[in-house]
Amino acid sequence: MRNAENRRIVLASRPEGAPRLDNFRLETGSIPIPGPGQVLVRNRFLGVEPAMRGWISAAKGYSEPVPLGGVMRGFAVGEIAASNNPDYQAGETVTGLFGWQEWAAVDPPAILRRVTETDLPVSTALGVLGVNGMTAYVGLLDIGQPKPGETVVVSTAAGAVGSAAGQIAKIKGCRAVGVAGGPAKCHQCLTEFGYDAAIDYKAVADIGAALRQACPDGIDVYFDNVGGPILDAVLEQINLGARIAICGTISATIGEGQLAPRPNRQLLIARAKMQGFLVLDHFGRFPTGLAELAQWIREGRLTYREDIIDGIERAPEGLMRVLAGANMGKQLIRLAD
């Protein structure tokens, strides 16, 4: 075994403003010994999430901030190397909040699920068959409730969550319009993910006009990963009874209030709903959702893109890529054998 040690990425300092590489530090320790009831997981892939910006911020969020000096919080997939728990066996593949480290001794609540789709790449457990795919599934279907023929707009449309949301909208018979940054992602939206139209928000002078052109019948569902001026523009074009699923607010600088017209009057006029959600509140939907997502992949109706870089030491770089929008697909870190 090449790694007789456990390498891990810890939070070295809390970012002021945007996170930087030097907010993280690579540390080397010994491989942890699993305690009573724990399992030892050897991570194969680490996931990188836009939400990590919030996890390392001191601002109030939906989870406690990662402590200074603590292992960076993150989803991972790997194999159980040793188990002190009769419910788990060595050799099983599991995914969960194992952190940015090569080895993790975890209590069972940290395990999200066993990975049983052995016909599909294990890395999918961190993306399309993980929290990302389920975020799209729950947010679009349960909050957005799209009906055939409706128009669904998705922001960060080529991302790990957005690309799944857009494709599920198409599977449900909707017109899907993607908003993404840059021509490469817009091209990907049209050619890989089947959107009916794609808007490059970095290139258009007037996002409202671009949305009006792409959504001639108005907007029924908005799957929002960004907030900001795109949300403002969507609110001006929602149809009666529209549903806005708030999945992320990456355009907002956390802790800094941006001003915009209040949405309440548009919501009233359209009798529309705007609802925030967090996929981890919807564990009950995972068995059904993951089975359906996996089936859509096997049928060729749901595709995904991964952006893999190698080596745990590059995990912070992966986060920089995600926050800069430079990744093309789900950002993953592959760990060495």
Added chain:
Amino acid sequence: MRNAENRRIVLASRPEGAPRLDNFRLETGSIPIPGPGQVLVRNRFLGVEPAMRGWISAAKGYSEPVPLGGVMRGFAVGEIAASNNPDYQAGETVTGLFGWQEWAAVDPPAILRRVTETDLPVSTALGVLGVNGMTAYVGLLDIGQPKPGETVVVSTAAGAVGSAAGQIAKIKGCRAVGVAGGPAKCHQCLTEFGYDAAIDYKAVADIGAALRQACPDGIDVYFDNVGGPILDAVLEQINLGARIAICGTISATIGEGQLAPRPNRQLLIARAKMQGFLVLDHFGRFPTGLAELAQWIREGRLTYREDIIDGIERAPEGLMRVLAGANMGKQLIRLAD
């Protein structure tokens, strides 16, 4: 019969900014003759609604603007004087969108319902047993979904809608906190409508601090009639899974964008819902809701307050009172016999 004529209030000009008395004009015409299938209603009470500000504005709202020179749109209650429709008989009491006029020849779709609570004052059909009471009922129960022990905040808490919403919250076992303008309305909230706490938003220096004091366990449901800075402050204090029912936006100058922090991040962190609604979309709830509201009145669990002025010529003055917040209870116009 004293009135051989039909006096009516028409929209003389469209307001620039806040409506004024001279935007309206009293006209006198002949009593209309009901056409085929129509009924002739003699109005007894006219209702005055904050939403009228929107109805006479050219800005996009949820209904077509009242045309210039047209009879002012409004709810009324009266008796059928003549009927060309076999479904309606002379002598029946009905309520509906009959307009600000003494006599109305209307098609049946304008009739909201027959008034059958003969043990209760007929004027209640325009308030607590009309659109106001049903707005509170649908908005609080269907959108707000309060659970026993939760904290419910209501704005315009002493108004026709708000006072019903606050009392229904109490009936459902919640802590009810009212926000109203001025000591008289706050006193009314505490002594007549049973709120646990009342906040005079005109008197407090910091609405956020006042809400924190009145809602030590946070806010689970906000029944919002106003929008504006009170909504902003509530959003900072919502609990996980909170529900915000957007019923009105009276604090906003229609057509003029006010800037505020975007609510999407608070909605995401709290996994909360903000939803606009219009009671007229919920006709199916009227039979159940009106029966329950009437029963609560008979049991002394639901009280209401009316602010009655006499004479159709004073209807525009009634609207000025409502928009200035000067009315104490449902603003009604009683027509002469």
